[in-house]
Amino acid sequence: MFLTYPITSPIFLFLTYPNPLQDNPAYSVVKQYFVHDDDTVPQKVYFESDEVNACIVTCGGLCPGLNTVIREIVCGLNYMYGVKRVLGIDGGYRGFYAKNTIALTPKSVNDIHKRGGTVLGTSRGGHDTSKIVDSIQDRGINQVYIIGGDGTQKGASVIFEEIRRRGLKVAVVGIPKTIDNDIPIIDKSFGFDTAVEEAQRAINAAHVESESIENGIGFVKLMGRYSGFIAMHATLASRDVDCCLIPESPFYLEGPGGLFEYIEKRLKENGHMVIVAAEGAGQELLSDSMHSMAKEDASGNKLLKDVGLWISQKIKDHFAKQNRMTINLKYIDPTYMIRAIPSIASDNVYCTLLAQSSVHGAMAGYTGITVGLVNGRHSYIPFHRITEKRNKVVITDRMWARLLSSTNQPSFLSAKDVIEDKKEEEPPLQLLDDEVCSGDNNLVNKQN
Known part of the structure; x- marks a missing residue:
């Protein structure tokens, strides 16, 4: 399922501009890449490249891949869209109003993916919505990239709502970061493979x-x-x-x-x-x-x-x-x-995909979204879907059963737990002479 969250507020999408990627050698050779408005790279963009003033902030605990995401957002904005003004917010959310910003260029971030941690610094707490949005407004920032876990994404959602209440033309995009892989909806979070x-x-x-x-x-x-x-x-x-x-x-x-x-x-x-x-x-x-x-x-x-x-x-x-x-x-x-080591190859690739997806979405005028893979497809997901619950291991699922088989450890589940869980299970599919006789699978067999 491809989830998107277009900006429907009347302050957005009065005017769109041709996507500069159409003249980019890396993209222009494949004309079919530009398809629908709800795809990762639409034909029209909302922001003129020379009008973009973007910022990046990292919040919460450390996680492998943070610097890779920062690097690829900066390079993606610059190389793909010609955006020259990107600021790094120093020290998490409170950095918006309590610390100086850091100018980010492709040259300054060139090697940061080889290091652990985050070059922007991070912190927990410090979320003062009014002060943060005041800082965004005063600095003329119109794209905000927020990298963090579920708590950070909740904060990003509040910032987005305040920006919308004030009628500011600012895109707010989240990149989900949690080493525990506990963010719902998305297939997995970056840094998990490295961990x-x-x-x-x-x-x-x-x-x-x-x-x-x-x-x-x-x-x-x-x-x-x-x-x-x-x-x-x-x-x-x-x-x-x-x-x-x-x-x-x-x-x-x-x-x-x-x-x-x-x-x-x-x-x-x-x-x-x-x-x-x-x-x-x-x-x-x-x-x-x-x-x-x-x-x-x-x-x-x-x-x-x-x-x-x-x-x-x-x-x-x-x-x-x-x-x-x-x-x-x-x-x-x-x-x-x-937590402090650089990300491995698979996470580096994933961080690049997430960063570029966030850049495409922000340039297209999407806001109030988190980017991520959903069933293998790049998706834009509303903040509230990311923050409404937590992703957890299902101990009655096959993966946990595989672990129990591998370790040969007891499940520690009581008889009562097993009985209660079985009440919620769906009846198994019935097979007769290699023909599935249950639900939609039966229809598939008949069609075949």
Whole structure:
């Protein structure tokens, strides 16, 4: 499905101009590239190139690929549309009104994709809508590119609404950034592949440590405040993990079928094991979890306790009390190492596609949108669709089943959980003599 969000406000689209890409050697050779107004590159653009005064801001935590997106927005505006004025907002949202801007040119951003972090700096919080829009208005900015996660996109939506209320001719475009891959609608967020790749190093180190000592346990904590995608994919890719714990899948420590029993079983079988846990897993098990989850950081995220350290200590205490087995546990937290590295090749390509898609959309006059791949197609998605829910691992889906099969760990689901989930499942398709006798598939077979 190709989602778009055209500007319907009367302040936009009074006049359009021929798209300069039609004279660009890279695009003009393929005339069929320019098709409909709702495609990535329309025939008409809303902004004259020499009238564009664009700005870029990065908000929230670090993520591999931020500099690549910045670079490609600057180069895309300049090389494809001839836009010369691009500003970088220093220090996140508060940089609009509290810090100086940075002039961005293709020359100044040429090598930044080779570095981790963001050359513009970032921060959490600092969102004062009136001050931000005042700064945009005072500086004569008419294109705003906002790179950040779900909290940042919510802020971008508020900025867009205030700009529309004031009747300003400003395009606001978001580029979704979350290392946890928890933004809905889109296929995935940039930086995720890099995070999974780098997590392999930590898992491999944990595996080496665990198998080098008697009853060794390597415990790795990975990112994933609400969604366990990094932990799940890193576990599937590694093949050295014996147990993966994520926020979406409740588990318990003691008793039959609990984590302690499984650890003892694996140690007796193999003499060592590796556990991977997402940072949001098992928060409900912490004795003061309700108190800790009531607090929030500057971005509005719940402050979580370090579940990795907590579970690690619980494991040590359990086996010390049992006095039946001596264990040696090594705890590894590579979070900030993973966040700070440059993006790998696949993420670099994806960042380029997202950046160029955002540039095409802004030049065409689209606003209040986030760019992203939806079922493999470049799409413009309204902010409210991005911020209305969170993408999470479905533990009754095939991918989680594949993980359970790979690690051979218990699902930790109670009988009640399974029964309740089965009530929501659709009846399976019925097959008779290789002919599908259910729903639209039956019609397809008849047509064939």
